[in-house]
Amino acid sequence: MFLSVFDLFKIGIGPSSSHTMGPMLAAARFLDALRSGAERVPGSGAPAALACRLHGSLAFTGRGHATDRAVVLGLAGFRPDTLDPDRAEQALARIAASGRIAPPGLPEMAFDPARDIHFDYGPPLPLHPNGMVLAARDAAGNAVLEETYYSVGGGFVVTAREFGREDPAAQPDLPHPFTDAAGLLSIAERTGLSIAAIQRANEVAARGAPEAGLDRIWAVMSACIDRGLAADGELPGGLKVRRRAGAIHRKLLAERGSNLAPPHAGNDWLSAYAMAVNEENAAGGQVVTAPTNGAAGVVPAVIRYWLDHVPGASRRGVRDFLLTAAAIGGIIKRNASISGAEVGCQGEVGSAAAMAAAGFCAVMGGSPAQVENAAEIALEHHLGMTCDPVRGLVQIPCIERNGMGAIKAVAAASLALRGDGRHAVPLDVCIETMRQTGQDMDHRYKETSLGGLAVNLPEC
Template structure:
């Protein structure tokens, strides 16, 4: 499978790409199978009902991440990209009353939300920590069809069979897709850049153009960029309490108001620029926590880092251009693809090093490229940012993407800018290659205990104030 920039960056809704967008997408795929004439179980009668079971991290933090609601919405025929966040509560309430799914191309299906979405805390499926099983039943209660899905991070969903096929080398996958620069590692990326004399962004662009027209690429790049900036702006306009029961206040608007008031008053400290980066990132992640529209970058839990750094480039960097923003996104996507394929971007699989760490690495590379860095400096920037997130756990309090996730995105943005700056001060030569750092992240994720991988059973999640 060719991993497009629009696989890395997808418009969807919060609060989680793996626990909300992924399950919603899986449910939609299951409806397609039911419509598409896939063979039913031998002896099954007429299709009459559906049910779902959630396993592993999807069970342990599914309530806080709205996984059950996401499955319901997916089975109602909605997808993350076209879901209106303001309509969710009413749709879920009506399903609880009707207990029936009415979707195009299928008969009315019995579905009781309080009974037919099961949080199975005992069974972790073998393919991935984020597993779910969808089943359909006939009028006599016999199994009609069944499929197991894994939500592998960033909104990506695979079946058991598809997961086995993912073992193919990334280089080979891109080569088969006809990509002119089929790099499967950072080392190959640098070698191909030297041989062709092209930047990482240019190579990524030419790979994309093997799959789509230039008009389609340009249109979708603009859509993704605008969606990121719109999310930053929305988050800086809104205040109030985030949903979920922790009573966490939105802070981005208040901080942004303070920063605006200080402009031109000669009162700002030099480190105030860090506050700007933090507020951009926090604005996005407060929107995400509220179930708003965000762009996976590469996940929802880390969705604030890259837009914050790109907004920093646009509004604060001397000589910033629209072409620089395009270079930023293409370069960041190239790095994100390497990390996803060679390690993971899933907090449930490798902890938050795979989410905020990956996002910071992508943002560092993107900023370095936009500021004119060489391919070697870009690879160095990505490595510096990822290296200094190694070992970071994913321990959301109450299973909500709020504490520590919102502030953590701000710090990830600051680290990304620091990494890009350090790389630009050098000539691109450095001790630890990005490929080795990605492998270290993968190994660290394997060794990390499951209670630190998006189950809310360790870390900050079990060290909270008494209420």
């Protein structure tokens, strides 16, 4: 399966790509299926009522991740990439008050979110920890359409029928197909192309020239950093977590150029940028998956750090950064996972750090072998990292963790640039190790909030 840079970097809303964006997109797909009528139960009447059942991690941490809210908005016709927050709030209030919903192109139906969204705390659905079932019934109570969706991380959604299946007919004809890092490196060696150029050529064949879209992705990422740095106050959700990125940034600005700035201040700049994004994400603001919402701060932080603190950086180089990062993220998603519910946080912040390390190494002049080395170092030192968000909110440990991921990404790229690309652990071996580690990880540490910090941190 070809994974485009725009599959890995998607504009959406916080706080979670798998628990907010995915369920909203699943609801949109369900509406499309209802409108088309092709899969409706023969003999059923017009849809008159909707219901949703959330399973596994979507049930356990769904309230903290605003999954129920996302389902309501998706069923009301909203999409993450175009959502107008004011209109969304009005629609939520109207649906809660009336118990009815009127999606575009469909009749008004009964739907009371408090009654018709069910959190099922039993065993998860068989194919993935993030499962949900959407159902429509007619006025006589007969089933009109029922569909099971899996939100598999990073805002990707598949039905039960599509799960794990690749449709060869739907695959574009690519000039440089690759499925793993070894394949990518051999293309680079054979053609003399950079990893960014290889990914770009595939993008052109699959979707057309990516430049305008890449510039838009960076504009949204950059605006998200700026909004996060300008904001203060408490984040929603009841944990009383205060925004810190803005205050850190103001101190860094005051120290800049003076002898008050410590030699390691670069780490603080990276943390401030990353935390700004993840504080925006926790507040439900607009972010770009990179490759998920929970890990959305790492890649933008390293790009901003490069642009603002490294001589010779250029806006045009951001495109190569994103393309390189996407090539690495695609390999990880294909061969392991980017879902915290599937493999823990090593799959989210670990993958983001690998992508950022690769992008940073590339724009700093690294060879393809050094880029692969940078990604491997960053991922290797996230192996085993669990996902244990306190109260199911994407705040503790997620916000600070993105700062740490960005710091590790820069350190990994720097180490790789000091070598010649030869190293002991190939990236493909590291990715497979992450997959196996995730498989062995107890479910309490995979976005269920049943273990780790989620149970040991005293209630505030």
